[in-house]
Amino acid sequence: MFNEDVLDFIKIKEELASHCSSIIAKEMALALEPMTNREKIQEALDETAEALRSWQTEIEQPLGGTRDIRESCKKSRKDFVLSREAIWDVYITIGAYKRMVKFFRAKYMEYPLLSLWMQDMPNMDRVEQRLKRVFDEKGELLDTASPKLASLRNTISKTRDRIKHDIQAILHDKDNQKYFQEAIITQRNNRYVIPVKQEYRQYFDGLIHDRSATGQTLYIEPMRLVELNNDLQEALIGEEQEVLRIYKELSALIKQHSNDLMDACEKVSHIEFVYGKAKLAIAQKAVQATLSEGRDVNLMRARHPLIPANTVVPTDIRLGTDYRILLITGSNTGGKTVSLKTLGLLSLMNQSGLFIPAEHGSILPIFHNIFADIGDEQSIEASLSTFSAHMTQVISIIKHCGPNDLVLLDELGSGTDPEEGSALAVSILEFFRQKGTLMMVSTHYNELKNYAYHTAGIENGHVEFDERTLKPTYRLHIGVAGSSHALSIAARLGLPKDIVNRARDYKSKFGSSEMENVLTDLNEQLRKSSERERALKKELDETRRMRGQLEREKKQFNEKRKQMLAKAQADAESMKRSLRVEGEAIIKQLKAQFSEINKDKRLSAINAARKGISNVHVPEAPVNDDRKTLSIDAVAIGQVVYVTSLRSLGTVLSIKGNRVTVDINGLSATVKVNELQSTTREESNKIQRDNLKAQPKTRKKAGGSAVQRQKEVRTEINILGQTVDEAVVSVGRFIDQALLGGINQVRIIHGKGTGALREGVHQYLRTLPQVAHFETAGYDEGGAGATNVVLK
Incomplete structure (x- = not known):
């Protein structure tokens, strides 16, 4: 038992109903009753929480369009012919139902409880498609609802045009104009008539259908229009009968699906009711207990x-x-x-x-x-x-x-x-x-x-x-x-x-004043304590707010730093790709422009250049928040610095004004001094060791026969373990080196595996103009795990 009336719960239900978007959802709100089953209460609260989250986060909400079609479904079961409005309501409700099903099936993970209401829903496509062919977007019956209706409405339109044409001819005939009260076309009893003055009745041949309130005007159907008006009436009756036949057919279709329609209507209305609870929570600034x-x-x-x-x-x-x-x-x-x-x-x-x-x-x-x-x-x-x-x-x-x-x-x-x-x-x-x-x-x-x-x-x-x-x-x-x-x-x-x-005097005599004074003192102490508590709570809330703001600012700072580092890395990678493309172009020019003279020296230079290009990379220094930005006075030639814009370590080569040239792994870059930061001792020592290793060593003079030089060039490459993209780069570099070394046949070892690596390499070989042909290696050469390539 719940004393709802005494506690004014009905007013809460009425307010809830005002937030519901359909008639059935409003009825659910007004019929709401408290529950005692813990699981059902928790489920209802969690449903409200899901609807509230959806209402506050989703751009498009799955609500609106649901009509109360319960009575129409019941009438269809009794073979009643439904009205146009009732059938249109069914069509609109099916559309709302389908939108809701689509929304929650796509959002099952976000709103699992509400999505359960949309599980195992019946398919309404057949009903919807039939109704879609019958109605326009305003709910009016289309001419194309049936072939017969289209023909009848065409006849009606043409007949009306003929009648209006004949009436206009009568109205504009100079001999007739004195007969007419007004030169207008009007209708009486669904037949076109002309308003004729009473005194000219005997001069105008036709059938009288009506008289004005004053008796001064008669509404006469000209005899020449009688047959056309008859044709029009016959077509209108035919149209009415065809429309009734169509409504009867649609009512029978709704009867076949009435159970599914009622079930869908109930479930959709429940979802709308839950969203009503969510909107009530927003209006009341309420929370889940x-x-x-x-x-x-x-x-x-x-x-x-x-x-x-x-x-x-x-x-x-x-x-x-x-x-x-x-x-x-x-x-x-x-x-x-x-x-x-x-x-x-x-x-x-x-x-x-x-x-x-x-x-x-x-x-x-x-x-x-x-x-x-x-x-x-x-x-x-x-x-x-x-x-x-x-x-x-x-x-x-x-x-x-x-x-x-x-x-x-x-x-x-x-x-x-x-x-x-x-x-x-x-x-x-x-x-x-x-x-x-x-x-x-x-x-x-x-x-x-x-x-x-x-x-x-x-x-x-x-x-x-x-x-x-x-x-x-x-x-x-x-x-x-x-x-x-x-x-x-x-x-x-x-x-x-x-x-x-x-x-007050009487109160003192009655002996209750002493207790009242004690209570007053206690309440005053309690009031002051409460004020202090509220002040402390206000300070605590402000502290929490400031802490939250600092956390958000810190998060934003970290996100911005990540974006800046990512941009710097992308810029470095772009520079690397540009250098490689430029180097390849230079090598191609060298190959095309020079003759066989000094071939050995050029070949050696080209191979060295290609090796340098393939090794180009921008060293990434670890992120160090303790670095300090250097001033121009704190920078010296030979000093190891960190370049913030390139996110790299390098050695200072020269200083000119406010700009500094830095060597980064053999590549020089000129940057502003405010882009330089300090480095750790370990970083400086590492860069210096790397510079020493990179210094050219004393080599013996190149010599030996062409056969000896040819042995220095590989005739086989192993790309096992590489991805297709990595393998394409390796194979391209390998074939270039083979051509420069005078090799005309090479082998690529790619393994069998799934065949994806072999297929990727074969597709790449088909695009190379320097490849004469290629084939799977022989059984003794690795079989399907290797490919032999003949170069031009």
Whole structure:
């Protein structure tokens, strides 16, 4: 049992319905009921979370277009002929259904729960394609809906044109113009007529169809148009019959698929209903609550969803861990009832799969029942706000409640003698305490405050009252009872001062002033403590915000650095490719321009150049954030530096003004001095060792016969383990070297494997003009694992 009416849950459902995009989804919202099954509640909340994530991240949403086709499907099953509008609604709904299926099948990993609703959906292509041939984009029946309809509408159009032509001839005949009231074409009884003046009736041959209100005009069908009008009427009747036949045919088609259509409509509407819950969460700035494993309540900065956002005061409500009954005291109109309703209403929303207006981390249990007796002017009629009415409600709750229920009682024991009311209220609280029921109770009785102080499992709380402004702040504080502040509120409302002062005197005589003073002092201390806590929380939130901002800036900096390093690497690779292309061009010119004279020397130079080009690379220094940018005074010739723009280490060759020439692995580059950074000792030593190794060694003079030189050139290359791209580069360089060495037959060892490497090499060989032909090697030469190549 859930006291939805008392807690105004219907208003939440109405607000939810306003966010739903279809009639059926709105009906689902209004019929929403709280659940008690944990798995179903969690699934409903997780569905809402998926819809919320989709609504906030997806550019196109899978919503819109769904119509209520349930009645049309039911009528089709009874062989009713559906109207054009009903059939058009089916067509529109199928389109919406297909868009939703397409969306969630593509987004299954992102929205698994919602996607499950789109699994095993029936195929509606046949119905959709038939309806698509019948209707235009505005839902009007196309002429091409059937051949007969096209013919009839063509006849209607031509006949109307002939009639209008003949009427225009009659109207513009000079001899007839004096007969006409107006030179216009009009219709009566679906037949074309001409308005003729009453006094000229006998001069105009035709059939009278109507008379004007004044009697001055007769609407006459000229005799020469009778036959054409008859033809038009016959064609219009034929059209009407053909349209009815088409609607009957389509209604029968819908009947065949009515079960699938109803099922699809229900599932699509459920998705739209879930998106309605997501949009409600956005409107209320609500979050998903965590379901308590036990019976603990921990609402943080919870807000009553029906109080305007600019006036509602967030409140914290804790219940169930150290105490199961929370007794709330404090001033009238201070927010006691709102606190009770907030817990009850948010619990109903949570168990209905709705997000709650509170902070992340809020926890709610699953209640089997929620009982509420809130009987003031905010919820029930004044005629029921009596002790009897309250007690009737409480008795019913006592009979039906259990340990897994929530009970909310407003002004327990009120409406009767205070002494008896207090005693009765204490006894009722003791009953619920022993039963283990979770409760929130509001009261003004000091006896109940005292009972809570001395009883385990019950905690005092109060709504704050600002003694300086004499106004309630509506904040709930747990741990200390509060005063009703009736005298202060009465004075603020305008009660004469002498009456208020006399009341304070009587209050002192009654002996309650001392306790009130203690409560006032405690509440003031609590107020100051709360202010300090809010200030500390504000500072903590600001610290977290700044930390988050620093983390984001650090991430952006790292991303930018990665992009800069990637660009530098790409530039270096581009320079490498340019150098290689330029070198190859020079070698080709040398080969083409020079004769056989000094062939040995040229061949040696070309091979050395090609070897140098193939070894060109830009050394990458490890990323070091401790490097310092060098000034022009800190740079010297022979110094090892790091070039930021090339992301490389090099040695300074010369300095001219603000520009420095640096040797990078045999390549010189001129850069600005602000592109140079310091290096480590290990980096400097490595570059110096590499420079020493690169110095030319003393060689013997080249000599020997051509046969000896030919042996220096390889006749076989092994490319096992290389990719196709790597193999193409290796084979191209190998063939060039063979040609320069005078070799006319070579072997490429590529292995068998999957055959992909062999096929890639063969395709490349077909593109080389210097290859005469090639073939798979013989059995004793490696067979399919090698290829013999004959060069031109």
